[in-house]
Every structure is written in C-alpha cells, then in structure tokens.
Amino acid sequence: MPDDMPTPASSAGMTQPSMAEIRQQAAEWLIQLSEAESDTQRAALQAACQAWQQQHPGHAEIFRQMQTLWQSLADHGDTAKPKRSKGRRKALIGTALSALLLLGGLQLPTTRYWLADERTSTGEIRQISLSDGSRITLNTHSAVDIRFDAHTRTIRLTEGEVLAEVAHDPQQRPFIVENRDGTATALGTRYLVRQDADSSTVTVLESTVAVKPRHSATISKVYAGEQLRFDAQQAYTLMPAPALADSWHMQRLVFEDAPLSAVIARLAEYRPGLLKLRTNTQAFRFTGVLPTDDSDKALSILQQALPIRIQRFSNYIVLVDAGNEPAANR
Template sequence: MASVAEEAAEWLLRLEDEPGDAALLAQFQRWQAQDPAHAVAVKHMQGLIAQLEGLRPQSGVAHHALEAGITQQHRRKQLKRGVNLIAVLVLALPLGMLLQHYPLAYWLSDVRTATAEWQSAQLPDHSQITLSGHSAVDVDFTAQARTIHLRQGEILIDVAKDATRPFVVNTAHGSVTALGTRFVVSEDGQATAVAMLESRTKVATIPSTAPQTAVVTQGEAIKITSQGLGQIHVIDPASISDAWRLHQLVVQDQPLSEVLAVLARHRKGYLHFNAEALAHYQVTAVLPLDDTDKALQLLTESFPVRVKRFTPWIVTVQNISVTDSH
C-alpha cells in the first residue's frame, strides 16, 4: 500500500499534468478531506516546493540548451522522484537537517540530479557532462570563456575543442582548466578532487589563498583543499571510466567517512554517520552505487561498523568499537 507521502506526490503530479481538469481537482479535494494527514502532507510539500521554485532564477540561454535534450517523459520521471523524496524528507526530518542535505545552492543550480539519479547533458559548445547522484552545476558560457560551477557532487566532463575559449570548472576550493578532453571533478564540501582520464588539466587554488598550481596528466589525480594542493597520485583511468558506465564507486585507500558521503548522495533518504569516528578506516573496494544497501552490507563485513535502520529512509552507520565502549 502506498504511503500518504507517495499518494500526495502522485496527486500533485497528476494535477501538474492536467491543470485544467475540474473533475480531477474535485477528486483531489475529496481525498484531502478523507483524512487530516492527507492535507498535512500536501501542505508540507506545496509549501516547500513553492519556496524553492520561487528562489530559482529565470533560466538563461545555456540552461535552455541543456533542457532541450531532455524529453517530457524524462522530466516527469525526474519530477516524480524529486517530489516523492521531498515528501518523505519533509515529513520525516527537521527543516534544518533537510536544508543541510539539500542546501539552497543545490536548488538554485542550472542542472541538478536527485539522490540516486544519473544524468547526461550536452552543453552549448557540444561538450558532454554527466552528473552522478545529488550533484549540481551552474553553466556560464560567454563569447570569451566556458565556465562550469560545480556546487556539489561529482561530474564527468568530455570537453569539445575550442581554441578561442578556455573551459574552466570552478569549485569552492579552486579551479580546473581543461588542457585536454576528459576528466572527473568532485566536490564534497571539504575538498575538490580531480581525476584525469585523458590528456591533462591545470588545477589552481582559489585566489584568496597562497596561489598554487599544478598540471595533472592522464592517469593522475589530485585534491584541492583550503590548505592548498595535495600530492599528485596515480589512478587507473579505465577503471574510473568503467565505474561511471556501471554506476560503481571505485576507491583505493580512501577514508570510510568519504566513502559514506558518496553513498549518501546515491541513497534515497538520510544516511547519518559520525565522520570523525570513521575517518581512520581506509577503504579499498568496488561498491555498487545503484544498490547502497548492498554497499553498506559489504562495508559491515570488512569494518567494525553497524548499520541501524530507523525507517527505510533514515539509516545510521555506527562505529561498533565506540558504541560498545559506552
């Protein structure tokens, strides 16, 4: 049986599709009158959606170009996933926790993906971008430059050649200027990671810090933090390309807290964990991003952690050595 949130989401979607159907509107009003919980669920969703949509700026030329390749059916599926997720989170989580998981920059972005969603789009210059779950970018193309602002999440970029306009990806920690064609950039709030799959890029810290730059070539990766540039290290470009194609997470000696942060972007609902308590565990694994329950199970088999499910939408990962000592 569908939950009240799911039923409310479906009603809003039907009304969105058929705004002038008086009979449908009357049925909707009768459904709300059947149970006070129905009206509460609708009110929560309508209020939040109205606030968020009211904050979004008018779409620019670049945004229209991105939207052009998305079919109406895809948009409806995207809307349905978003409305269902908003419904569940609004009813289950405090507003502060909701905004922490979905900040305003996410809602204001030109292109964004919902939790557990993957989306590809063609930019006005014919470059290709692919966003993984819970990611957001702004597109700023002018006659002089091509700029992508990665607000959160992870993006795979295939850059089209244009000798007259540099292609730059900006994040909160620095910038990545394409000197080649294919690379991955991720931003988790604490650091920006760049992985070079083909050719090379130039990375730089933000201007407000002591300026640091480096050239990252194919088969190399680097992190940018508020402290500056990290060490360049070797990666396997083929494995990373396969991971994007198969929706997998490939990690080598990566802190468990960072792995869980990626899983959280691909899990519908809220995944809670103490990053500080889990940061010292190093993970080397291949995890399925389209099945986060299986990914969490694999982690519990290798590390002293426990997964507790309060509801299907609220899950916590605990360090057993810490919880058992109290």
Template structure:
C-alpha cells in the same frame, strides 16, 4: 558597472538565440550576431542570460531534443519560442538575481542518489554525480562551467571557435587542455583528478598555474595546491555508477555510499577500521549493503535517525 540589458536588448538576444539554435543561420548571420554581441556590454549580458535559461533544456532525451530542433525550423514555432524566451529573460533584475542564486536556479542539478549525463552545446560531455549543481556560461570567447556543489566529470570536445574550457569552483579555476577529468567541490577545497591529457589549475589567490597530467590528482584551496595524489579507483569508477573498494576502511565506505542515500547511513566506531574490497552498485544501495553485511561481521540496524552499521552479535 555593466548596465543591465533593457527589454529591447533582451528581445534581440532571444531572436538571435533562436535563429542560431534553428541551424538555419548563414555565415553572414553569424558575422552579424558577433557584431551585435560586441557592440555593447549589455548585449553580452543579455546573451549570457539567454544561454543560462536555455541551458536547462540541455538534458532533454535525444528524441525530444531532435523534435525541438526540428520545430525551431518552422516559422510559427520559432516565433512562439522567441516570445516565450523574451518573456523569461525580462524577469526583474532583483528577481532574476535572487533566482539565479537559489539552488533551484542551477542550470543542471541532480538529486541525492541520482547521476546525470548530458552533451553540451559544443559537443563536450558533462556528467553530474549525486547531489550536484552546476551553472553553464558559454559565450563567444569562453566555455565556462561553475560547479556550485558536488562532483562532475568533463570530457571536452574540440571547439570550432577555439574557446578555452574552464571549470570554476569556490577556490579557483581549472582549465582543460584537451582532456577528461573530474572536479569535486569539498569544504574549503577543490579536488581534481585527470583521467586523460592535462589541466591547468588557477587558484584564486595565486598567480601560478601548475599543470596536472593524466593519472594525477590534487586538492587545492584559494592559495594553491595543498596535496598532490594519484588517480584512484574511485576517480575511475563513480561515473560508471560503481563504488570500487580496495581494502577501504569501513568508515570511508559508509561515508561514500551514504552520499547516494536519502536515509542517513552511520558506522559504529568499533568497526570503523574494518576493511572491505569489492565492486558495489551506487544506484542500488540496498544491494550494496546486503553484499557488505554478507562479507563482514556487521549488521544493518534501521533507526529513526537513519541506518547504522554495527558489529554482528
């Protein structure tokens, strides 16, 4: 079992992190950092804790991020940030673990109805769909994203350290092979849709690593792939803020749009099989519903337990 890092090690991790983030680290500094990182398992744990803490700042607007980077080049600001980061990292072990497993501890998260895009430290692009949470774990050997809930889009960047890019879910891991893809955490399954290039799927309880190519999608559980599909309009459009329906069942449309609303949205059973086609804005659900009720013989009824689509009388 790895020994938790002590205060001195955490302070060293904070110093290294701030030096590397300042952009002023020399090749010799990076070699010394690698030596420190690999000198003891507790050093790596301290570094991962520093990365997880600072990862929450990765969603800053570009202007603020640039200002922060410039400030780190000034010795006084650098010293202050080292102290602040070291203090954050020295949270008690039980308190830290409890915080890391709480929903609010996620490195990146979105509220219901929110979508968020960010550039990761390696230049990769990450977009979170509504009500999604992820943890980031970038080390000297691996670029890892843990998807706790929801759905994400990944567009990987070439990495100077040639580290593998992996997305981890409850059912296993997806390894990017220079690609753009989406991952969705479902109940007991993970769905992957490959938009460009390829990914390898490593189910938790399987030794196989089947590969999906561009245009392919699949659902898998801990034992392996359960359903192979093709990429559909939903896969290609949600990250552009759109719900594209092509003769979609109204029940499915209601369920998908409902994920972006804080008010529950229901569909009456007698209209569930009606079909709808069109392009609907996810960020403006009221406009989407107005378009829907204008296209189909249905009406929206507001209620204490949510809104309900039912047949127009």
C-alpha cells in the same frame, strides 16, 4: 510540569539559539511528550511546547520536521508503545534521539543548488550534452551553471562533482570548470572536479588540466593518472589518481583496501536520509565494487564481507554497527 522539561527562552534580552540548539530543544520536547505518564501531564507539556513554538517561526518549523522524523522512528521501532519495559523504552528512545539529531543536522541544499542551471538529486547521475559537442556528467546531489560565450566555455560547479569530457572547439575557446576554490582549465579531454566541504579535487583521466586556486597566482599542471587537492589559497601535493575514479558515472563505486568509514561515507552520498557508522571501525577494510543505484544491495554486500550489523529505523535512517573481529573480504 516536570522539572527536566525544556525551558523556553525569553525573547527579550537573550541571544537567539543556534539551529543545533533549536533541534536539541525540539527533540527534548518530543521525548517529554512521548514519556508523559498521564493526560494532565501531557496537556501541560503540550501547552508549554506550543508556547515555545510560538516564540519564533523557526521553532514551529523545526518542531514539525523533527516530529515527522520522530513518528517515522516510532512507527518503525515501536519507541512509543507502553508494552515495553521502562529500561528498554529508554534505550530505544536514546538511540532514536541520536538518530533524530543526526538526521535533523544534515546539511540542507543551498539556494545556489536550487537556482543552478542543472542539478541532480541524491542518488541521481545524469549526463548532459553541451552546445559545443562536449559532455558533462553530474554525480549525486550536484549542481552546475553553464556559461558559454564568444571567449570561454565555463562550467560553474556549485555543489558536488562533475565529469567533463571536452570536445575540440573550432573557436579555440578554453573549457573551464570553475568553483568556490578556483579553476580547472582543460588542456585535453577528460577530467573530474569534486567540491567537498573544505577543499576541491581535480582528477585527470586523459591529457592535462591546469589548476589555479582562486587566491593564488600559481598554476599547477595535472596529468593523466594524477589527482590534485586544492582550496582557495593553495594547491597541495600531487597524488596518483585512484583506480577507476570515474566509475560512479557507470553507477559503481570501486574500493581497494578502503576503511569502512570511507566506504560508508561515500555510499551515504547516494542514499537519501542518514546512513552512518555508530562505532569505531578502524580495523575494518573493504575491497570490492558497490552499486550506487541500490544502496540496500550495497549494504548487503558489505554485510557479507565484514561483520557489521545494520539497524534500520526507517527507509531514511540506517545506522551501521561493527562486530567484534574483521572478516576477510570475500
């Protein structure tokens, strides 16, 4: 058995490893199995790997997931074929392992997402008509619960982003978008609420919205053309709203002198799997319009505008490298 083989942890007297550590161990098993130089060595590795999987149900489940991803990489990149030189294979395997761990570490949908009244999958944008004549549009991978009663009209955003277009209510019930960080109450007709990892953002397109952080008594009024970021504790400085902030509901993303890192991060929200920059691209900026419903076309547009290289390991793993000098936008 090779000396650098992953060492299964004892189930007694040791702390259960984190998910990241288990993914790392599973990836190392896959590397060792792909690098086995004889049938005897491979059989020993398989037996040891099986013992590791049997330590905990989570080990076996994560190994199966990683194995599926690894096979996708191997099929696309020929990482497991012996005809390549040892140095070339190691380089390919190193790149594949990086992608494997990044993809394996993507955040999975929460229980709240699956139990929500309405939700969209990655890349899906959907408009929903409400019983009072209002409409909401869910952005990619978003989820809401809808709670209308005699006193309020509440949209509870559990993940993602929602565009609210509020109809007049004869009963004068307030229209509220509520989420983890607080509430955004419509005093007009049209606004966006987006929930990110550590804060939320309200962007007002028409009229006025009152924003209240969950653990604060302060209410901030946000007017048309303004944007406010807030978390559960406080609201931050009002900013001008980005031009065409709601363009995503028309399946377009509009960028004006945006860093390439921000462009790729936004585009990745609409593509299943992993789309990520591999290198520092601070010098690259993009102005233009990209489609949300065809990320391959969007990447092609970026590649025409900027000196970037696109490396596809599979349909679900795409890495972007920067070239030497930024090109002028076309």
